[in-house]
Amino acid sequence: MTLNNEVPNIDEILGERIKTGLMKVLKSQSSLDNIKLSFEPGSKKGANFMGEIYRIFYEDANDSENKSQTSSLILKMAPRNLMRREKLRSRHIFLREIDMYDKVLSYFHGFQLSKGVDPKENGFNEYPKCYSSISDDLSESLFLEDLLRRKFEMIDVRKEPVTFDHMSLMLKALGKFHAVSFALKDQQPEKFKELANLAFEQYWTMIDSGYSSFYLDALKRLTDILEMEKRSDLLEKFNNAAGRDHFSNILRMISSEAAEPYAVICHGDLTTNNTMFCKDEQGKPIEIQLFDFQFTRYASPVIDLILYLFCSISTELRNQHYEEFLRIYHESLSDLVRRLGSDPQTLFPFERVLDQLRKIGVYSIYVGALLLPILGSDPDKLPDIDNEASNKNCFQVAAESRKAYNQKVIDMFDDLARFQYI
Template sequence: MSSIISLNDVITGALQHILEAKFPRCEYRYNIKKASAKGDNYIGEVFRIFVEVNANRDKQFKLILKLPPQNLIRRKQFFARPCFLRESLAYEEFLPIVNTFQITKGILPINPQSFHEYAECYYTLTDEMNEAIFMEDLCDKNFDIFNRFEQLTMEHVTLVLRIYAKLHAVSFAIKDQKPELFEKFRDIKDIFQQRKDDSQLAVYFEELKKSTLACVYENDKSHWNKLHEYFEKSTFFELILPLIDGKLNEPHAVICHGDCWNNNIMFKHENEKVTEARLIDWQIMRYASPITDLAYFIFSCTTQEFRINNYELMLDTYYREFEQHVKRLGSEPKNLFSRDTFNTELKKKGAIGLLLAMIVLPIATTKTENAPNLEELSEKIEAGATTDLVGAGFLSDSNVYDYTKRMREVVLDVIDLGYI
């Protein structure tokens, strides 16, 4: 066996376990190459493993390996271990429960009406410093990440909204019919809740407020005043925590994907048309209102022009699929999350779309070649430096126009919709 990138004995042993189970009594060799570009992944590293079976170049197996950073300071600053434990929980426990529950209702994974839009996980490791996730290589099935600098089409958006609707629907149905299966997930402590006492992160988030205000032009005084008034009420943590706290959002809290931006959704295209999508990166999976996923995706992944033309249609698309899937699973949507309740919750919690966009849009508008060196950034923060978007390397001449335009548009829309 050979590897271009070396692994330690624990992770190599896990890989051999997977391959021996998949190819019993076969000889195989593999090599490993980095699979992610600079700036694509902030919590860990992604590698592609190429496996050749019985020296047959035509019989190849590919899989993805996700590892946390080994740099101790970066691990700490980017909260790598808790995020890997969260994603392992998703693959090892939550998604299998979803799959089994749907099967008991006669909805098989091959059924397009099922919630099945995630990668198959082969193995996870959760020991400290040896965390790892092995999963199927979706690129080998012609899935790819959509270029975040291009505009999603209505077909892309509709597909994603239906996927999130099915995810939330199956969560509601399990809570309704098999509540004991959900007890463990009700106690998930959100990543933001875990980090609420991080003083340096708190400073960074307060700087995000200033950057966001700066995106609203002076001649747009009414929107600026409204945003300023909203920000002055509380700290960033105090604004966001009630919106994502599962216990505060009962009885309408569900398992949410959590990190709903372009780089975490893969699409398959055939004949220039999008046919399927998959959700990846469950590292911020949370127990919260379904509005969290919905607003995050809409305000971080679509343009203002798109929202102006399609906002109500997006809401209708989401709720129609949600309603249908809850019924397929044998529960009554009016009792669990009626359309009136959905509309009310959107008004009460729509501000989460702004708060999460404030975090992700600087990253989403940063081109690969301009992404910051995360080890250097981590060491800078560890040394006690407080930073803003410019200091962190997420805002520069290369992306200031795109960031300012998109952030301003989110602010205008969230205010005009009455969410703040």
């Protein structure tokens, strides 16, 4: 098999180790002997701060009339920039995602099959295929299914709101993801402990140890909006809920100890940037895929719920369907736990979902300080992280978006107060 490369500096882009890994994947996915290869960016500018993503197209190089069908896959690579690798702990982050695909999700798949549940039919299978991975230092990579080939797309929240149908699909998939943890924890506690140990906290320990001033600036920008909008009532409620030591409070909320016996392996970063939807001919979302498992953590399941409920949807959608959303999630979780052979009422009754939300709801504000500016920003105006990794202003909201952004922040605080989470 040979390559006909049409991208300049391909050796610089990939490196020998990743090229070798790519060749092995292409050989396993194709019977072609001579491959024509081309690349394009696999994500929008600024959409993936933790790595580099390429969409790789491959076809028969001997087909001069271009009759062969072009196939594609996604290559996700750790950055080579040494400063970025050190600051963002890129190797550890990529090894986490490799472990998730190679060890956790693969075991989840086999466990479901062993209990008579076909993941593709009615179990948890809402994530892209991982064809292969590389864990070598400076070449950490994942070769993943290209979801665009199955007509999955991300939501552009600046142009399209998250709807009830989007949320319903997300909550059902999330419920099934958490259900496998609960059933496995119940039936194979030692094996589950082994897998859960792979999901130790990385994100907030990284922030606490290397970016504390950066983060506290971001949090202050968020709470300053309350003062600017004369909502001292909300600021007081947040301060009362948060206490004086923000990082101690965050680490307490995301700890598995605080969540037991209800801790599960969480996605950890479940937002509109890490979900894709497929629509029917009428434009209705009918399928979902979850991806980007770099910040998984063993913690309370409501950690995943919070990111979508309070950082990704409008206050109108939240207010109209909030309890219904919780029911959709819990019913999906309970259904799969039951089919896997355990009792959901014992493992995670609905009342405990509400309890966990009351204990951890304020986490929405902590994560929102970083997440809300990213989700509301124009991708074309996000910074080059290689050049601005230490720039404290890199997540500030553009002036033209400020009014809408401020209202979104006020809405989040208002709703958290109304639900008595702050």
